[in-house]
Amino acid sequence: MQRKTRITLKDVAKAAGVNFTLVSKYINHSPQARMSEETRKRIQNAIEELDYCPSASARTLRNGKSKTIGLLSGDLTNAYRAHVVNLALHELSARGYQLLITLSDADSANEAMQILVGRDVDGIIFVGPGDPPLSAKIPCPMIVNDRHSQPYSEVNVDLRNSLDEAFDGLSGKAVGLFFDNSIWKGEFELAGHRHGLEYESFFLPFDYDSRLCALKNILKARPEVILINGWHTTVMILELLTSDFRNFTPKIFCHANCTGEFYTDRRISGVIYSSGELMVRETCSVLVDQIEALSRAPVKRQIPSKFIKAGSPDYRMLISKHFRLTSHTF
Amino acid sequence: MQRKTRITLKDVAKAAGVNFTLVSKYINHSPQARMSEETRKRIQNAIEELDYCPSASARTLRNGKSKTIGLLSGDLTNAYRAHVVNLALHELSARGYQLLITLSDADSANEAMQILVGRDVDGIIFVGPGDPPLSAKIPCPMIVNDRHSQPYSEVNVDLRNSLDEAFDGLSGKAVGLFFDNSIWKGEFELAGHRHGLEYESFFLPFDYDSRLCALKNILKARPEVILINGWHTTVMILELLTSDFRNFTPKIFCHANCTGEFYTDRRISGVIYSSGELMVRETCSVLVDQIEALSRAPVKRQIPSKFIKAGSPDYRMLISKHFRLTSHTF
DNA sequence: CTGTTAGCGCTTTCAT
DNA sequence: ATGAAAGCGCTAACAG
Numbered sequence A, B: 001m002q003r004k005t006r007i008t009l010k011d012v013a014k015a016a017g018v019n020f021t022l023v024s025k026y027i028n029h030s031p032q033a034r035m036s037e038e039t040r041k042r043i044q045n046a047i048e049e050l051d052y053c054p055s056a057s058a059r060t061l062r063n064g065k066s067k068t069i070g071l072l073s074g075d076l077t078n079a080y081r082a083h084v085v086n087l088a089l090h091e092l093s094a095r096g097y098q099l100l101i102t103l104s105d106a107d108s109a110n111e112a113m114q115i116l117v118g119r120d121v122d123g124i125i126f127v128g129p130g131d132p133p134l135s136a137k138i139p140c141p142m143i144v145n146d147r148h149s150q151p152y153s154e155v156n157v158d159l160r161n162s163l164d165e166a167f168d169g170l171s172g173k174a175v176g177l178f179f180d181n182s183i184w185k186g187e188f189e190l191a192g193h194r195h196g197l198e199y200e201s202f203f204l205p206f207d208y209d210s211r212l213c214a215l216k217n218i219l220k221a222r223p224e225v226i227l228i229n230g231w232h233t234t235v236m237i238l239e240l241l242t243s244d245f246r247n248f249t250p251k252i253f254c255h256a257n258c259t260g261e262f263y264t265d266r267r268i269s270g271v272i273y274s275s276g277e278l279m280v281r282e283t284c285s286v287l288v289d290q291i292e293a294l295s296r297a298p299v300k301r302q303i304p305s306k307f308i309k310a311g312s313p314d315y316r317m318l319i320s321k322h323f324r325l326t327s328h329t330f
Numbered sequence C: 001c002t003g004t005t006a007g008c009g010c011t012t013t014c015a016t
Numbered sequence D: 001a002t003g004a005a006a007g008c009g010c011t012a013a014c015a016g
Helices: A009-016 A020-029 A037-050 A056-063 A079-094 A109-118 A160-167 A185-194 A208-220 A231-244 A276-293 A313-318 B009-016 B020-029 B037-050 B056-063 B079-094 B109-118 B160-167 B185-194 B208-220 B231-244 B276-293 B313-318
Strands: A068-073 A098-103 A123-126 A142-145 A153-158 A173-179 A198-204 A225-229 A251-256 A268-273 A300-304 A306-309 B068-073 B098-103 B123-126 B142-145 B153-158 B173-179 B198-204 B225-229 B251-256 B268-273 B300-304 B306-309
Touching: A009 A020, A009 A037, A020 A037, A056 B056, A068 A079, A068 A109, A068 A276, A079 A098, A079 A276, A079 B079, A079 B098, A098 A109, A098 B079, A098 B098, A123 A276, A142 A276, A153 A276, A160 A185, A160 A268, A160 A306, A173 A185, A173 A208, A185 A198, A198 A208, A208 A231, A225 A231, A231 A251, A268 A313, A276 A300, A306 A313, B009 B020, B009 B037, B020 B037, B068 B079, B068 B109, B068 B276, B079 B098, B079 B276, B098 B109, B123 B276, B142 B276, B153 B276, B160 B185, B160 B268, B160 B306, B173 B185, B173 B208, B185 B198, B198 B208, B208 B231, B225 B231, B231 B251, B268 B313, B276 B300, B306 B313
Parallel strands: A068 A098, A068 A123, A123 A142, A142 A153, A153 A300, A173 A198, A173 A225, A225 A251, A251 A268, B068 B098, B068 B123, B123 B142, B142 B153, B153 B300, B173 B198, B173 B225, B225 B251, B251 B268
Antiparallel strands: A268 A306, B268 B306
């Protein structure tokens, strides 16, 4: 029961008894296009009759714009990424864009990028893992989060004040845990030094087993303060403390933008909070703006953060049986 | 630092000092295309030099094939769907296809489908929720799981034997819980009748609250045997039994293809198991085969299932702290 | 072995 | 108000 070939403008035009360029005008400039009511109606009918659906490829070829955004991401088995993708899908479709997803690990990022470029994407969102490839060959805007992203746009979190609140009154040895190249590392270090802490940053490997091993070694040094970036590493640290370091009770802070069950853990002293939803929304919004403004200059945007002490009223919103990106903004 | 316009075949041809159709030949028929070694080398160099990347839109327009598959899915916030998408992404990219995802709820499925058709997808995977729209207007193969899918291809689970094992020796009132239109409903009913059970099927709403309400009503009737389709509903039933029906201990079976923590619950009597991974793999494979064979006739495929009694050695593989699609096949 | 040509479906510019 | 023509980048059929 399927059509052999697709319905084209010409088919519609023939059915409506007009020239096919008129149909194109009707579709693209509907109210403004000046044509007789008669024609307008005939075209509309023909379109509905035939269930005409314009070819995106032809439009892309002609317009040089695909209305598609590429997303480079690691495994969607990771709840955080799945939620980010989900939200991005919603945001972008509301703006009239489709999302083309390529999965990649740190090694295959370049290859995946090639695929996106080949597919004529108008912009790229890089969600990792690993670092984004060099920009030279990328003919469209790209936005990168939580990375040193020199030539690209980025959405960042303004951490300064909340870190100051978190570090207030602390002393001794402190460590910050990140993935490679995290753009947040710098702010954490500055804050550590401002408060006279003996501060050190660590980059963790993505791989679970290597990460576990790295975390063990870090815990062995018994830092008084541990600052953890990300939800998953936080859970790992809590598990390690339970299994291998029962008598060790450091102050734990995490920088997070999602809800979860682990926040009920009494060993967490507080959270550097930012809205996960806002982060994704801003990312999509910045990228689309950049595409549509045709300004290729990288854009930097910051979203606010807030320190939430364990047990405070705001802290409760972080606790949920299910993983979610946080939505609350201050 | 970005290029103003994309590099085309002609750019490469000019750089290599040959006609652009030769470059096309080189790219598409590399080893077989007969041309001088000299030319071959010059073209290869030019391609690398310019970092040429063929335009997918132009190819799609020309070839009538986009090497893209559309996926219609509900929210990726649902772990099951996220895992399905993740696996599909891997499977399809290995076959040279990209995946274009459109999120939809039951109402917007038609609209979402239009978008995919407009984007010239070569095939569609319908993951729900809700029912797939009528086929009339879909110009490409489509595959649907767990639904009455009359004119479409489907991958189904061969349930007969495992249901017989599960029902063996049972008697009394039994209920089966599904989502609308589940294609599995029929097999469950047949099995129920074969074993002389007083069997009834129920269709549950997707929405959490309405579902909870429906489940409560079903439990009020105190069926001796409860057969649950799907992971999430199973968890809901267990929670309800704990909270509202403490003295009620029905025999619970679930039909599942994922791992989770809830299997440790002693109230589960056994699982109608099938491999979630196999299901997705077959789905992708059937669809791609159909696309490439250009056979438009719907294809039906079955994968095996097995009854796994709670506590048996196989049962252990279902228990995992993290949600995963099951991979084991028998 | 290499080059010419047509055309996929669409939008835009420029006639009529 | 409507139509004709060009061309986006590519491939395949056909000449040279």
